[in-house]
Amino acid sequence: xxxxxxxxxxxxxxxxxxxxxxxxxxxxxxxxxxxxxxxxxxxxxxxxxxxxxxxxxxxxxxxxxxxxxxxxxxxxxxxxxxxxxxxxxxxxxxxxxxxxxxxxxxxxxxxxxxxxxxxxxxxxxxxxxxxxxxxxxxxxxxxxxxxxxxxxxxxxxxxxxxxxxxxxxxxxxxxxxxxxxxxxxxxxxxxxxxxxxxxxxxxxxxxxxxxxxxxxxxxxxxxxxxxxxxxxxxxxxxxxxxxxxxxxxxxxxxxxxxxxxxxxxxxxxxxxxxxxxxxxxxxxxxxxxxxxxxxxxxxxxxxxxxxxxxxxxxxxxxxxxxxxxxxxxxxxxxxxxxxxxxxxxxxxxxxxxxxxxxxxxxxxxxxxxxxxxxxxxxxxxxxxxxxxxxxxxxxxxxxxxxxx
Numbered sequence: 001x002x003x004x005x006x007x008x009x010x011x012x013x014x015x016x017x018x019x020x021x022x023x024x025x026x027x028x029x030x031x032x033x034x035x036x037x038x039x040x041x042x043x044x045x046x047x048x049x050x051x052x053x054x055x056x057x058x059x060x061x062x063x064x065x066x067x068x069x070x071x072x073x074x075x076x077x078x079x080x081x082x083x084x085x086x087x088x089x090x091x092x093x094x095x096x097x098x099x100x101x102x103x104x105x106x107x108x109x110x111x112x113x114x115x116x117x118x119x120x121x122x123x124x125x126x127x128x129x130x131x132x133x134x135x136x137x138x139x140x141x142x143x144x145x146x147x148x149x150x151x152x153x154x155x156x157x158x159x160x161x162x163x164x165x166x167x168x169x170x171x172x173x174x175x176x177x178x179x180x181x182x183x184x185x186x187x188x189x190x191x192x193x194x195x196x197x198x199x200x201x202x203x204x205x206x207x208x209x210x211x212x213x214x215x216x217x218x219x220x221x222x223x224x225x226x227x228x229x230x231x232x233x234x235x236x237x238x239x240x241x242x243x244x245x246x247x248x249x250x251x252x253x254x255x256x257x258x259x260x261x262x263x264x265x266x267x268x269x270x271x272x273x274x275x276x277x278x279x280x281x282x283x284x285x286x287x288x289x290x291x292x293x294x295x296x297x298x299x300x301x302x303x304x305x306x307x308x309x310x311x312x313x314x315x316x317x318x319x320x321x322x323x324x325x326x327x328x329x330x331x332x333x334x335x336x337x338x339x340x341x342x343x344x345x346x347x348x349x350x351x352x353x354x355x356x357x358x359x360x361x362x363x364x365x366x367x368x369x370x371x372x373x374x375x376x377x378x379x380x381x382x383x384x385x386x387x388x389x390x391x392x393x394x395x396x397x398x399x400x401x402x403x404x
Contacts, residue, residue: 023164024059027157031059034153038116038146040133044068045120045157046080047129055080055129057105062134064110071105078102079117083130089118089151093141116142118154122162131157190380197260197307204260207252215252219245261310269306270294270333273342276314277331280321288321291330296342299335301403305381309342309401312374312385316344316397319370324348324395339402347394353387 027045035043042062046055054072075081082100083090093114095101104112117132131154136142219242226238257263264272274292281288301309313331320329326348333342371387378385381401389395 023160023167026160027059028061030153030157030160031061034131034133034150035061037149037153038133038142039137039140040116041135041137042110043131043133045129045131046084047120047161048075048084048127055084062110064106067109068105073102073105079115080130080132083117083119083132084127087119087121087127089116089147091116091142091144091147114142116146116150118147118151120154120158120161122158128158128161186379189376193308193377193380194304197304200259204256207256207259212249212252215245215249219249261307264306264310268297269309270296272310273313273331276310277317277329280314280317281329284321286325288326289328291328291332293330293332294342296333296335296340298337299340299401299403300337301340301381301401305401308377308381309383309399312377312383312399313342313344315370315374320344320346320348320395324350326394337403339400341401342399344397345394350389350391350393350395352391353389 031043031045034040040062042060042064044057044060044065046057048054049056049072052072053075055075057068057071057073060069073081075084079090079092079095079098079100079102081102092098092101095112095115101112104110113135115132115134117130119127120129120131121127131150133142133146133150222238222242222245226235226242229235229238261272261276263275267275273294277290277292281290317329317331320326324346326346329344329346331342331344333340335341375385378399383399383401385400386398387395388398
């Protein structure tokens with residue numbers, strides 16, 4: 001290849017570096033160009049592994065390229081090791097006569113007669129490997145002009161490698177930032193969820209200790225006055241008021257159950273889910289058949305996991321009853337000591353999941369984010385929540401929890 005053709009190829013490689021998106025392809029092109037421009041039989045880019053103190057052959061060309069790709073040599077041995085250690089270029093036109101030559105890596109398949117090797121430097125203080133071309137195919141020797149051309153190619157390869165390194169660092173940093181953001185979001189969601197449950201428990205205690213106490217005291221006083229009264233009107237009023245207070249008491253206890261489900265503490269998760277499902281179905285104007293098959297007692301979690309699972313399923317059941325218009329709802333689950341899966345399935349009208357996602361992004365502030373809220377709840381206990389739904393096909397919700 002003459003000087004003009006070599007210069008033209010170098011300019012093309014420079015342009016490729018500025019536009020290439022795949023570093024591997026570009027480096028292979030550079031190594032093929034090195035072999036072509038210098039009229040060599042083979043070429044290779046050899047990178048240094050700082051941890052193992054070895055030189056690794058990468059992007060080799062030539063007849064033995066497949067066999068030597070990925071091979072490692074100590075960074076203080078051979079011509080490549082000498083160039084790496086001294087950071088000086090070498091031209092060797094009689095390899096067997098040079099004491100620095102350690103011999104061919106694959107002696108029966110390839111014989112080195114001459115070679116030219118240059119440092120691969122990102123900058124003056126950062127040598128990352130070497131670049132070498134082996135055996136002039138026309139029988140001539142490597143020259144200083146060849147050396148200049150190979151150094152120019154090494155510079156192009158170093159630019160590509162440095163850009164790859166910077167890209168990888170940027171991707172790694174973005175991944176770390178995303179992970180840190182997710183961690184913070186999870187911590188915030190967890191703190192918020194725990195705060196909400198603590199406030200619910202506080203209100204429930206207040207209702208139990210104060211409001212129900214007042215109602216109970218009032219009812220006892222009315223009972224006493226009813227027995228002492230001789231007026232039928234007074235007795236009738238007292239009886240009516242007692243019935244109203246009794247109804248109020250039941251409603252407050254139901255509110256307390258919603259705030260802090262005592263059924264969860266007294267009967268366990270499976271029974272508590274069945275209770276909340278029956279209660280929501282009973283409140284529906286349309287009769288709904290409930291099928292329950294919850295075999296989840298073997299799973300042992302912490303209190304916050306139980307209450308979070310309860311809240312997710314409570315909201316999911318309510319959505320199915322209120323919005324799904326189903327004839328049947330099934331609640332099933334399996335578990336072992338390590339994980340638990342709960343499935344809620346209805347045969348209702350279902351929904352278009354893609355449409356829901358689009359509407360959620362368009363009208364986020366307008367509400368309608370029940371699915372997202374449940375997913376956020378699930379994330380606080382490292383649970384996986386998924387839906388499968390289609391218009392006219394009903395909806396299936398699957399919640400999987402792994403013991404932490």
